Amino acid sequence: MKEPETITKTIAFVKETLKEAEGGHDWFHIQRVYKNAKQIAKDEDVDSLVVSLGALLHDIADAKFHDGDESVGPDIAQAFLKSIAVDDKTITHVVNIINNISFKNSLSKDGKTKFKSKELQIIQDADRLDALGAIGVARAFNYGGFKNRELYNPDIAPNLNMTKEEYKKSKAPTINHFYEKLLLLKDKMNTPMGTKMAEERHDFMLNYLEQFYREWNGES
Ligand code: ADP
Ligand code: NI
Secondary structure, three states: OOHHHHHHHHHHHHHHHOOOOOHHHOHHHHHHHHHHHHHHHOOOOOOHHHHHHHHHHOOOOOHHHOOOOOOHHHHHHHHHHHHOOOOHHHHHHHHHHHHHOOOOOOEOOOOOEOOOOHHHHHHHHHHHHOOOHHHHHHHHHHHHHHOOOOOOOOOOOOOOOOOHHHHHHOOOOHHHHHHHOHHHHHHHOOOHHHHHHHHHHHHHHHHHHHHHHHHHOOOO
């Protein structure tokens, strides 16, 4: 099967599978990550099919919705790619990407990186970019609203020392998420193009925060 046909079929599969997904990880998130990934890949010497399939399938089954079972996503992706006769080497690479996309999964118990490829780095950058900029602001407040969190509370300072579990349970206001996570992302990007895009979105968020405080204080 030719690359465009494989991608068209994968897009249809992902759209159908994510029909009921929550707003932060719906088809439009995938579409944005896919576009970001293609933009970054233009500057890199990589396997474009792996980049496309990895981006399209990276959130195919978020472990959050499968009792934390992290093998569901890679299994679904593998079965689907086999069903449309993608070659084994490509399937293995895409499955490795899905398994390693989150930072937590990319480290083994001794802290060493388990799997690394340029294609994975590109998709990781593309996914992080969707947490930044205007979209990042929208997603953060959408998440905060879903969790019934305050927008901002000047008496609750950001805390950069929470474990992942503490972070999930925290009732901290959404503005704190910018300092605890989002403003740290630009220094974690893997590729030059990803870094450049992240810097623009980072600056937008700094401007956004300045305006937020001006309005909060009745200064504008
Ligand atoms: P991913 O699936 O990419 O690992 P998450 O599920 O952690 O990301 O987050 C999805 C979106 O929700 C991101 O845009 C992220 O910034 C936002 N988000 C996650 N945790 C919080 C939080 N505590 N407050 C506000 N937004 C959050
Ligand atoms: Ni994602």
